[in-house]
Amino acid sequence: MLDYNVTDFTNPSTFILLGIPGLERDHVWISIPFCIMYATALLGNCTILFIVKMELSLHGPMYYFLCMLAVCDLVLSTSILPKTLSIFWFNSREIDFGACLTQMYFIQCFSATETGIFVSMAVDRYVAICDPLRYSTILTNSMVAKIGLAVLLCSIILVLPYPFLVRQCPYYRTNTIPHTYCEHMAVLKLACTDTRISNYYGLSLIFLITGLDVIFITVSYTQILRAIFSLPTKDARLKTLGTCNSHLCAMLVFYIPGLFSLFTHRFGHKVPLHFHVLVANMYLLVPPMLNPIIYGVRTKQIRDSLLRLITHKSAYFSCSGALAFRPSSMWR
Structure with missing residues (x-):
């Protein structure tokens, strides 16, 4: 018996x-909370970038790394949500094969970049707490730029084989992807050919990038905690630990949904498909939404700068309004 629900596609032009x-x-x-999360991510991350640019007191390594994180979050959320909303609102489900590979590459590349930035932020906190006297000489602006460039180039090079390996699969059971975006494993499951090389490369890359990054972060924070608990007073310990809270919260928000999505996709065969797709979307929408809130609320310098900016704008508009409604001398 022939299965008419399954069609062979050779190098499909669209998915x-x-x-x-x-x-x-x-x-x-479902599009309503997605829109709210995306709008919050856009507003929050753009606000972080604007505040750091405008406030000279925030021109330092910690805030430069935060700006890199904000750019990554903007790219990750923007790479999936416009197409997702076009599916939800206009039933526009087609995506060009090249656009699908590009979307897949951007997601993988900037996810790897984001985890590299978390390592850089952990190193920043380690130097600031464990070797504060040399902080300004070790983490200069040029060094921060080199670290950011190295993280980005490393991600670009390591993730580059992903689309090429997928493109080499000539036959597909169907061109239908049960997802809101071109997730690597979702596309790879359509291939009729042997995909072990791509699977093994993907797994090795996950363990290489995420595994090593988590190890470096763990080692850094082990040393940081040792330095913190060796401080003489409780107030000093709490104040120093407070400088790390935002970073720790942001890492948990990023790694927990990401690892959960990874393991459910590869090993959770009994997990409902719609649940997995929702988790995969949350992984790319929730961290970009929460990171600016975490850093804005928990970082005093950013919070104070935002309040000064709001107060200054309010005072400016009040003054402008008063002058606009002030009677002219000719009417007196």
């Missing part, structure tokens, strides 16, 4: 994204 399988009737309602 069809289904959105969230099983929840098609709720796509419009």
Whole structure:
């Protein structure tokens, strides 16, 4: 018997994204929290970039790394949400094969870049707490720029084989992807040829990048905690630990959903497909939304700069309004 539900496609020119399988009737309602998260991510990260640019007191390594994180978050959320919303609102499900590979590459590349930035931020906190006298000489502006460039280039080079390995798969069971975006494993599952090389490369890259980064972060924070608990007073310990809280929260927000999505996709065969797709979207939307909130609320310098900016703008508009409604001398 022939299976007419499965068609062979040789090098398909387009893929069809289904959105969230099983929840098609709720796509419009699901789009509402997605829009809120994306709008919050755009506003929050752009605010962080603007504040750091405008405030000279924030022109330092910690805030430069925070700006890199904000750019990564903007790229990650923007790489998936416009297409996702076009599926939810306009049923525009087609995506060009080249655009699909590009989207896949950007997601993988900037996810790897983000984890590298977390390592850089951990090193920044380590030098600031464990060797504060040499902080300004070790982490100069040129050194921060070199670290950021090295992290980006490393991610670009390591992730580059991903789209080429997927493109080499000549036959596909179908061109329909049960997802809201071109996730690597979701696309790879359509291939009829042997995909072990791509699978092994993906797994090795995950363990190489994420595994090593987590090890470096753990070692850095082990040394940081040892330095903190060796301080003489409780107030000094709490104040120093407070400088790390934002970074720790941001890392947990990024790594926990990411690892959960990874393991459910590869090993959670009994997990409902719609649940996995939702988690995969949360992984790319929740951290960009929460990171500016975490750093804005928990970092005193950013919070104070934002309050000064708001107060200054309010005072300016009040003055402008008063002058606009002030009676002219000719009417007196």
